[in-house]
Amino acid sequence: MQPLLEHLNPANWGFLWDALSALALRLCAAAAILWFGWWFSRRVANWIARRGGGIDPTLRPIVRDTAVWGVRLVAVIGALSQIGIQTASIVAVLGAAGLAIGLALQGTLQNIAAGIMLLLLRPFKVGDYIDGGGGSVAGTVEAVNLFTTRLTKPDGICEYVPNGALWSNSIRNFSRNPTRRLDLEVEVSVRDDVNRAIDALRTLAAADPRVLASPAPQVMVTRFDDSTAVLNIRVWSNIDTFWDMRWELSRKVRQALNDAQCSLPLRTRELHIVQTQPAEPEHPTQSTQSTQSTQQAQQ
Numbered sequence: 001m002q003p004l005l006e007h008l009n010p011a012n013w014g015f016l017w018d019a020l021s022a023l024a025l026r027l028c029a030a031a032a033i034l035w036f037g038w039w040f041s042r043r044v045a046n047w048i049a050r051r052g053g054g055i056d057p058t059l060r061p062i063v064r065d066t067a068v069w070g071v072r073l074v075a076v077i078g079a080l081s082q083i084g085i086q087t088a089s090i091v092a093v094l095g096a097a098g099l100a101i102g103l104a105l106q107g108t109l110q111n112i113a114a115g116i117m118l119l120l121l122r123p124f125k126v127g128d129y130i131d132g133g134g135g136s137v138a139g140t141v142e143a144v145n146l147f148t149t150r151l152t153k154p155d156g157i158c159e160y161v162p163n164g165a166l167w168s169n170s171i172r173n174f175s176r177n178p179t180r181r182l183d184l185e186v187e188v189s190v191r192d193d194v195n196r197a198i199d200a201l202r203t204l205a206a207a208d209p210r211v212l213a214s215p216a217p218q219v220m221v222t223r224f225d226d227s228t229a230v231l232n233i234r235v236w237s238n239i240d241t242f243w244d245m246r247w248e249l250s251r252k253v254r255q256a257l258n259d260a261q262c263s264l265p266l267r268t269r270e271l272h273i274v275q276t277q278p279a280e281p282e283h284p285t286q287s288t289q290s291t292q293s294t295q296q297a298q299q
Contacts (some may be wrong), residue, residue: 025084030079037075041068049290057126059119061143070229111147114167118144128175179212180242184233185222186253189265194221195230200260204252205235210245228265 048055055063124130124141130151131138139151139159148160174180188197198219203216218234233253237245254264282287 010074020245026083030082033079033082034075037072037078037133041071041075044068044071058122058124058141058144062115062119065146087290108147111163114163115144115146115149117167118149118163123171124173124176128173130173130175132169132171133161134169137161137165175239178238179236180239181234181236182201182242182246182249184235184249184253186231186233186244186257187225187228187265188231188257188262190224190227190229192262193260194231196260197229197231197262200256200262201231201233201253205249207234208235208245208249210237211250212238 045064045068048060048067073102073220118124125142126143129138129140137151137159139153142150142152142158144163146163147165148162151159151161153159186197188194201219202217204218205211205219211217212235215236218232218236220232221229222232223230233249235245235249
């Protein structure tokens with residue numbers, strides 16, 4: 001007890017005050033470094049989001065996140081060094097923790113690897129309409145992050161898809177090529193003149209300004225169903241006018257066929273019912289004799 005009282009002697013309070021003052025200054029410096037690091041990281045994120053710095057929109061989210069957390073990691077290391085913690089030991093602890101977390105989150109690491117491959121190979125970019133995930137995912141790409149890809153479905157619903165689900169399945173990009181083909185099926189009655197219907201549909205397709213002249217529009221007979229001839233209108237258009245062309249052609253097809261005197265087909269089937277007569281006995285005499293014998297026995 002006596003040594004402790006000697007250390008608490010008012011003569012030693014100056015040393016204690018100096019130590020506390022130095023620690024307080026280091027803590028203030030660490031807090032200032034953290035505050036500045038978080039403030040600067042937000043400024044960097046806002047600058048990348050607004051201007052992009054010439055970065056592709058597909059790469060912009062992951063570049064922004066990498067820059068933000070890179071600045072914050074530097075700020076944390078600087079703050080820890082201010083309060084006297086050795087950064088070498090921190091790096092070792094983080095390495096061991098990272099190994100343990102990596103073993104526990106293998107699926108998450110697969111999504112990270114898939115996201116990196118999607119960003120490197122670029123099967124799609126922001127604004128493309130894709131169909132992937134084995135046919136279970138479809139929508140317009142809004143952002144590609146490190147773990148997930150954000151899509152907007154045609155009905156306006158936002159969907160987050162793991163990158164691994166996209167990378168492990170085939171991806172159909174409907175926006176990559178500048179042109180797209182439309183196959184529109186039309187039915188006419190087999191009693192009408194099929195050649196006249198083909199000429200009318202070919203004239204209709206050629207008159208639409210959104211239909212490309214090369215490849216030339218085609219109209220052909222694909223098959224015959226129940227009293228119906230199925231025609232196929234095959235035209236090409238730019239992707240930005242594809243759907244408008246599709247709806248317009250679908251609306252005008254019936255009027256074009258009516259002008260060509262082709263009626264609306266009614267599906268009919270002919271059924272032939274065959275009735276067979278009961279077989280006659282091979283020996284009528286024997287049958288009559290057996291009947292008479294049965295009547296005599298009953299009498």
